[in-house]
Amino acid sequence: MNTNQTLSLTVNGVEYTREVPARMNLVDFLRNELHLTGSHVGCEHGVCGACTVLVDGLSVRGCLMFALQAQDCHVTTIEGLADKDGALSPLQAAFHDQHGLQCGFCTPGMLMTLQELLNEGITPTEDELRERLSGNLCRCTGYEGIVKAALQVLQSQSNAESAP
Amino acid sequence: MEEALRLLNETEEACVLAGGQSLVPLMNFRLAAPKNLIDLNLIPELNHMAQVGQNIHIGAMTRQRSLEYSPLIREHLPVLQSALIQVGHRQTRNRGTIGGSLCHLDPSAELVAICALTDAVMHSLSLQGRRQIPASDWAIGLMTNALQPGEILEYIAIPIDAPSHGHAYIEYARRHGDFAIVAVGTRLWLDHNERIAKASIVLSGISAGPVRLKNAEVALIGATGSQSTWQAAAELAQQTPAMQDEQITAEYRQHLARVLSYRSLESAHQMALRTKRASA
Numbered sequence: 001m002n003t004n005q006t007l008s009l010t011v012n013g014v015e016y017t018r019e020v021p022a023r024m025n026l027v028d029f030l031r032n033e034l035h036l037t038g039s040h041v042g043c044e045h046g047v048c049g050a051c052t053v054l055v056d057g058l059s060v061r062g063c064l065m066f067a068l069q070a071q072d073c074h075v076t077t078i079e080g081l082a083d084k085d086g087a088l089s090p091l092q093a094a095f096h097d098q099h100g101l102q103c104g105f106c107t108p109g110m111l112m113t114l115q116e117l118l119n120e121g122i123t124p125t126e127d128e129l130r131e132r133l134s135g136n137l138c139r140c141t142g143y144e145g146i147v148k149a150a151l152q153v154l155q156s157q158s159n160a161e162s163a164p
Numbered sequence: 165m166e167e168a169l170r171l172l173n174e175t176e177e178a179c180v181l182a183g184g185q186s187l188v189p190l191m192n193f194r195l196a197a198p199k200n201l202i203d204l205n206l207i208p209e210l211n212h213m214a215q216v217g218q219n220i221h222i223g224a225m226t227r228q229r230s231l232e233y234s235p236l237i238r239e240h241l242p243v244l245q246s247a248l249i250q251v252g253h254r255q256t257r258n259r260g261t262i263g264g265s266l267c268h269l270d271p272s273a274e275l276v277a278i279c280a281l282t283d284a285v286m287h288s289l290s291l292q293g294r295r296q297i298p299a300s301d302w303a304i305g306l307m308t309n310a311l312q313p314g315e316i317l318e319y320i321a322i323p324i325d326a327p328s329h330g331h332a333y334i335e336y337a338r339r340h341g342d343f344a345i346v347a348v349g350t351r352l353w354l355d356h357n358e359r360i361a362k363a364s365i366v367l368s369g370i371s372a373g374p375v376r377l378k379n380a381e382v383a384l385i386g387a388t389g390s391q392s393t394w395q396a397a398a399e400l401a402q403q404t405p406a407m408q409d410e411q412i413t414a415e416y417r418q419h420l421a422r423v424l425s426y427r428s429l430e431s432a433h434q435m436a437l438r439t440k441r442a443s444a
Contacts, residue, residue, distance in 0.1 A: 022201070025192075045189035046256055058229075058258040064188040065259065069205060113255065134340045135253025 009070045012080030020067045027051040027062030038078035038108050049136030052109035059116040078108035090153045100149035102140035109136045175200045182264030185256045219321040224263025240324045243331035247274040253341045263317045269309050272343040277368035281349045282322050289318040303373025330436025332428045346420035348428040352436045360384045370406045389433045394426045401425035
């Protein structure tokens, strides 16, 4: 399990090839090998959601997948959300507007979970949104600012679609 | 598939890896430390879903998310989807598989309970050949399934009866997405007089494997569906022998079995009446 194997994958549009131990989790690979430290490691057993990243567009726990399992996959992390010039993505800007974070530890996972929902193009009800966020724990905000921020973006998306 | 079976036979301390949503947390905690993992994720023949005669065949590596959104499952096994949305969270369902849940065999696992509720049959494969294991024989102990060394779960066959008229899967968990303490799944079929023609009820979280409430299922036949009907069934549920651990007493599990059975039957019955009347 500690023998290295070759891993090739794309992270935030950049192709990487690395020698990786079979036992290494995806989130540890992103943080320690690629130095993309935006994805956080919280509980390491799939409960807190701080390590959530998108693999081929689907949200996954970065701590419950081995890096080698991402062979040939497209991974998106929190570092891939903002524009190259640093302009915040709509979700990031909404978190800023609505005080959707306090300490910020859960924020990368929250944003990746919401980005998957945004990419699906559906407008959830508040209950559906809270259900979707149930796999991401926040110990600071009480979730109100996070829910407001998410609804702001998801609803403006549906307004934009219904505009003539 | 052949390569995986061969590796499983030849490799020292090898463990099969499905979606990783149960095994990897155990490995992260160092509660499990297999020397070798055989990853089934790259075996396409384990990822499928189709109607075959009077059964739905589901490949062991079919993702929970695929089942959640499958029109085939919605049409023939809606109770499976009711249970699935209570399995973990979106992120774990994106990776988690039906076969992984079945083999890990948590006492409260929703998919294990649904297989017991629907009389599913597990089909396993080894270098010696194929074997069928009925859901009632699947759990042989706490978190111990009936697979032999060298065997891999290949697919699950779930019979499609005449579609049930009403179903419910109700669980009690401390937090949304956690494993339930106790859960109750129910399917009801009504006759033309709106009396219960057939019922199936499963309890999970009460012992190592799911428990079918056969005595209540028989007692319900011919009943009209009233508070006293549900109460009688719920009392039978409460009499089920329950396990006990350092956090939850057997009595509390039995209490939950009674309360949740009542709710599950009532909810399934209300749905059954709506379905029946809509189709009349």
